[in-house]
Amino acid sequence: MKRAVFIDRDGTISEEVGYINHPSRFRVFPYAAAAVKHLNDAGWLAILITNQAGVARGYFTEEMIHTVHDQLQFDLQQGGARLDAIYYCAHHPSVGEAPYRFDCDCRKPKPGLIMRAAKDLDVDLGQSWMVGDRYSDIELARVAGVNSAFVLSGYGRGEWEYQRAEWRYEPDLVSENLLEAVQSIVNLKHELGSSHSHPVSTG
DSSP states (O other): BOOEEOSSTTTTBBBSSSSOGGGOOOOOOOOOHHHHHHHHHHHOEEEEEEOTTTTTTTTHHHHHHHHHHHHHHHHHHHHHOSEEEEEOOOBBBSSSSSTBHHHOOOOTTTSSSHHHHHHHHOOGGGGEEEESSSHHHHHHHHHHOOOOEESSSSTTTHHHTTTTGOOSSSSSSEESSHHHHHHHHHHOOSSTTTTTOOOOOOO
């Protein structure tokens, strides 16, 4: 079985700019390719996991998601990096029309996307990680049985400084950005397993 790092999109691998209804608004962080390449070189799967409820809300179509993700892969390739897979949820439980208005199992923090990826790609969840800039990414990691890395890019710093007192779960790792998180994950000398009982903080 393979180890994977599941990566949130907006605010983690790319700038948080709200709903992206045109590819010109999509900007990958300058360190994103180096982060993903580090995973590629170390033999970890790099898998994108993202909510894109703008489809359900009628802000853009699924085709726009594919266009943006093609741009993401192109940008990463310029740095010698690649995502091994991309999984997204276009649903919302209470907004929009069918088939997108749907109480699905894939909208984060529900674990459907990670479970699908694990089945498709033979992922060892107990040795894998979720990296994101929202508390919902920590919740997702907990429910899916993977370790959690919280980054201070995107919404991260604000949530960490002003909201974490209300969090039920602590992340296993806190880093400034995706590159630092990936470096720490790959270099980690001991296994945290999936118990989430020993938080680690860096930076």
